[in-house]
Amino acid sequence: xxxxxxxxxxxxxxxxxxxxxxxxxxNHPWFKVVALAASDxxxxxxxxxxxxxVLDVPMPDYVxxxxxxxxxxxxxxxxxxxxxLHTEIANELxxxxxxxxxxxxxxxxxxxxxEDVPLLLPEINxxxxxxxxxxxxxxxxSGCIVTNPNCTSTxxxxxxxxxxNAFGVKKVFAVSLQALSGAGYPGVSSLDIMDNxxxxxxxxxxxxxxxxxxxKMLGKLNxxxxxxxxxxxxxxxxxxxxxxxxxxxxxxxxxxxxxxxxAIQALRDYCAPESARELPSSPRPVISVRDEADRPQxxxxxxxxxxxxxxxxxxxxxxxxxxxxxxxSHNTIRGAAGASIYNAELxxxxxxx
Ligand SMILES: NC(=O)c1ccc[n+]([C@@H]2O[C@H](COP(=O)([O-])OP(=O)(O)OC[C@H]3O[C@@H](n4cnc5c(N)ncnc54)[C@H](OP(=O)(O)O)[C@@H]3O)[C@@H](O)[C@H]2O)c1
Numbered sequence: 001x002x003x004x005x006x007x008x009x010x011x012x013x014x015x016x017x018x019x020x021x022x023x024x025x026x027n028h029p030w031f032k033v034v035a036l037a038a039s040d041x042x043x044x045x046x047x048x049x050x051x052x053x054v055l056d057v058p059m060p061d062y063v064x065x066x067x068x069x070x071x072x073x074x075x076x077x078x079x080x081x082x083x084x085l086h087t088e089i090a091n092e093l094x095x096x097x098x099x100x101x102x103x104x105x106x107x108x109x110x111x112x113x114x115e116d117v118p119l120l121l122p123e124i125n126x127x128x129x130x131x132x133x134x135x136x137x138x139x140x141x142s143g144c145i146v147t148n149p150n151c152t153s154t155x156x157x158x159x160x161x162x163x164x165n166a167f168g169v170k171k172v173f174a175v176s177l178q179a180l181s182g183a184g185y186p187g188v189s190s191l192d193i194m195d196n197x198x199x200x201x202x203x204x205x206x207x208x209x210x211x212x213x214x215x216k217m218l219g220k221l222n223x224x225x226x227x228x229x230x231x232x233x234x235x236x237x238x239x240x241x242x243x244x245x246x247x248x249x250x251x252x253x254x255x256x257x258x259x260x261x262x263a264i265q266a267l268r269d270y271c272a273p274e275s276a277r278e279l280p281s282s283p284r285p286v287i288s289v290r291d292e293a294d295r296p297q298x299x300x301x302x303x304x305x306x307x308x309x310x311x312x313x314x315x316x317x318x319x320x321x322x323x324x325x326x327x328x329s330h331n332t333i334r335g336a337a338g339a340s341i342y343n344a345e346l347x348x349x350x351x352x353x
Contacts, residue, residue, distance in 0.1 A: 004030075005030060005031065005032040006030055006031050006032065006079050006080060006348065006353070007031075007032055007034040007077070007078045007079055007080075008025065008031045008032065008033055008034065008078050008079065008080040008081070008082060008344070009033070009034060009035035009036070009037060009076045009077075009078035009080070009081050009082065009102075010022060010025075010033065010035075010036050010037070010081075010082045010084065011037045011038075011071045011076070011081060011082065011083045011084060011085050011093065011097075012037070012038060012071075012083065012084035012085045012086075012089075013036035013037060013038050013047070013051075013063075013068065013084070014036075014038045014042050014047075014050055014051045014052075014068070015038075015084055015184055015185065016054065016084075016181055016184045016185045016187075016332060017084035017107055017184075017332055017336045017337050018036075018038070018084040018337075019051070019053060019054060019055050019059075020055065020332045020333060020336060020337035020338070021082050021084060021337040021340070021341070022036075022047075022059070022060060022063050023055055023057055023060060023337075024281075024333070024337050024338055024341055025341065026060035026062060028280065028341070029280050030280060030345065030348060031080065031341070031344070033062065033063070033066075034077070034078055035069055035075070035076045035077065035078055036063065036066050036068050036069070037068065037069050037070060037071035037072075037075065037076050038050065038068050038071065039071075040070065042068045043068050043069060043070045044067065044068065045067065045068055046064065046065055046066070046067055046068075047059075047063045047064060047065070047066045047067075047068055048063070048064040048065070050068055052185065054181075054185050071085070071089075071093055072093075072096075073096055073097055073100040073102075076097070078102060079101075079102060079103065079353060080102065080103045080105060080344050080347075080353070081097045081102040081103070081104045081105070082105050082106075082337070082340050082341070082344070083097075083104055083105065083106040083107060083108055083340070084107050084108075084336070084337065085106075085107075085108055086108065086184075087108045087109050087110050089108075090106060090108035090110040090111075091108075091110045094106055094108070094110060094111065094145050095139075095141075095145070097143060098139070098141045098143035098144055098145050099139075099141050099143065100143065101141075101142040101143045102143045103143055103144050103146065103344065103347055103352075103353055104143065104144065104145045104146070105146050105147075105148075105340040105341070105343045105344045105347075106145060106146070106147045106148070106340065107147075107148060107336050107337070107339070107340055108147075109147075109150060109209065111145050111147055112147045112149065112150075112209075112213060112216075113212070113216070114135075114145070115225060115226070116131050116132075116134045116135035116138050116139075116224070117131065117135060117145055117146070117147055118130075118131045118132060118146050118147065118343075119147050119148070119149055119213060119216045119217055120146060120147065120148060120217070120339075120343045120346070121148070121149065121154060121157060121158060121217055121339070122272065122273075122275075122276035122279070122282075122342050122343060122345075122346045123158060123272035123273070123276050123282070123283060123286045124157065124158055124161040124217060124218075124272075124273075125161075125217050125218075125221075126272070126273040126275045126276040126346055127221050127273065128217075128221050128226065129146070129343075129346055129347065129350055129352065130221065130350075130352075131221070131224070131226070132144040132146060132347070132352055133352075134224040144347075144352075146343050146344075146347060147343075148335075148336070148339035148340055148343055149209075149213040149214075149217060149339075150206065150209040150210065150213055150335075151178075151182055151246055151329070151331035151332070151335025151336055152176045152178055152182075152201075152206060152209070152210050152235075152237060152246050152248065152331075152335075153209060153210050153213040153214050153217075154246075154310075154329045154331075154334055154335040154339065155246065155248060155310040155311075155327045155328060155329025155334065155335070156172075156174060156210070156214065156248045156250055156327050156329075157213070157214040157217050157218065158286065158287065158310040158327075158329075159250070159267060159287060159310060159312050159325065159327045160172065160214060160218060160231075160250075160252070161217075161218060161270070162266050162267045162269075162270035162287060163252060163254065163263060163266060163267070163323070164218055164229070164231075165266070165270070166258075166262075166263075166266035167254040167255060167256045167257070167258050167262075167263070167266070168254055168255030168256055169218075169229075169231050169252055169253075169254060169255075170230075170231060170232070170252075170253045170254060170255055171231065171232045171233075171234075171252065171253035171321060172214075172231060172232070172233045172234070172250055172251070172252050172253075173233075173234050173235075173250070173251045173252075173321065174210060174233065174234070174235045174236070174248050174249070174250045174251075175235070175236045175238070175248070175249045175250075176201070176206075176210065176235065176236065176237045176238055176246060176247070176248045177197075177238055177240045177242070177246070177247040177248075177249075178201055178206075178237060178238060178239050178240065178242075178246045178247075178331070179240070179242040179243055179244050179245050179246055179298065179331050180193065180239070180241065180242065180243055181243055181244050181331060181332050182201075182239075182246060182331045182332075182335075183201075183239065188239060193239065193240075193241050194241060195241075196241070197238050197239070197240050197241075198238065198239040199236070199237075199238050200237070200238075200239075201237040201238070201239050202237075206235075206237040207235045207236065207237050210233065210235040210237060211233040211234065211235050212233075214229070214231070214233065215228040215229045215231060215233070216228055216229075218231060242298045242299075243298075244298065244302055244330060244331060244332060245298030245299075245301070245302035245328055245329070245330055245331060246328070246329055246331045246335060247296070247298060247326060247327070247328050248326070248327050248328075249324070249325075249326050250324065250325055250326075250327060251318045251320065251321045251323070251324040252318070252321055252322060252323050252324070253321040253322050254322045254323060257322040257323075258322075258323075259317075260315045260316050260317055260323060263315050263323055263325075264289050264315050267287050267289050267312055267315070268287065268289050270286055270287050271286065272286050275346065275349060275350060276342075276346055279342060279345040279346060279349060280341075280345055281308060281338055281341050281342040281345055282308070282342070283305045283308035283309045283310070283334070284305055284308075284309070285305065285309060286309065286310065287309070287310050287311075287312055288301075288304050288305070288309050288310070288311050288312070289311075289312050289313065289315065290311060290312070290313035291313075292313065293314065295311075295313045295314075296311040296312070296313045296326060296327070296328035297328075298328060301328050302328060302329075302330045302333075303330065306333070306338075307330035307333030307334055307338060308330075308333060308334050308338050308342070309334075310327060310328070310329050310334065311327070311328045311329070312325055312326070312327050312328075313325070313326050313328075314326045
């Protein structure tokens with residue numbers, strides 16, 4: 001490890017999101033993985049033995065012989081802890097790591113609604129990172145918890161930010177088509193999903209997240225609090241037989257209705273706030289707008305910008321609301337592991353580690 005690199009750990013390292021962390025952290029310019037943690041099932045084993053690798057890129061050499069440790073603050077010593085734990089486990093473990101002084105960058109939903117917890121997509125609400133100062137004061141922690149949103153909210157909220165800045169968004173009606181990898185491994189059984197669509201994700205919990213999380217991210221940081229955006233959401237969430245890449249079909253009502261061409265221009269012109277523009281994981285571009293009538297498509301467009309770019313297409317007039325479009329985002333990269341790494345880079349860049 002070079003002296004300038006920051007030691008980081010991955011909790012839930014053997015899972016679907018954990019594997020993305022390991023892949024994206026291979027040769028990261030700022031971060032060095034020093035610990036991999038998982039459940040008792042895996043602890044004590046070499047990573048290559050304990051893990052059923054499911055990504056379509058090879059397992060990086062650096063992890064193969066690392067021995068998995070239990071997910072506790074004694075075994076895991078790192079400045080940044082990336083959490084790919086399920087909610088019920090994250091509930092307990094993430095505060096313990098923050099208390100022990102680590103910056104926890106979490107994928108879990110446990111603390112996203114916390115008043116002093118940033119729910120971040122740096123390309124739209126980088127300023128919300130400053131909530132960690134309030135969190136540290138409230139909790140007496142030297143570490144902190146920073147969260148990224150659920151993977152279905154991610155791409156949609158980035159597109160909505162560009163439209164909200166330019167024309168004011170009032171209402172959103174959204175229908176998701178969510179990839180299988182979003183359910184972890186092994187996820188949904190093949191007999192349930194082949195030749196099928198399941199119109200319910202996470203027992204209805206997904207819709208609640210998609211209807212609430214964008215309001216926090218599109219909200220304003222006022223002093224030490226976020227004022228939720230005054231936007232009404234209605235969401236249907238569906239699991240479909242796609243491996244990676246969540247698609248959302250959205251219709252929006254705008255305060256200042258405009259022609260689709262103006263919306264396309266606003267989406268294309270959208271730039272991240274300065275502090276989030278030049279980080280190692282910054283999406284380049286933030287939003288890519290496709291002109292073809294049959295794009296975006298998960299298989300063709302999910303790896304745009306190394307999986308960090310939000311891809312929008314089919315921007316057109318909506319006969320009931322004002323405008324409709326399709327948005328695609330890579331759920332385990334921009335929607336999960338890449339999101340937490342980008343958040344950690346912002347923490348470092350803002351001197352908040
Ligand atoms: N998949 C996505 O697209 C996506 C997107 C955004 C957010 N998320 C969120 O990310 C989190 C992880 O999702 P996933 O899809 O990666 O799940 P997953 O594939 O089921 O992996 C779960 C991981 O947690 C570990 N684990 C289980 N019990 C543990 C315990 N008691 N202590 C420590 N580690 C434990 C597992 O280790 P073992 O192998 O040892 O059991 C495994 O490494 C969830 O909160 C999910 O909601 C997922």
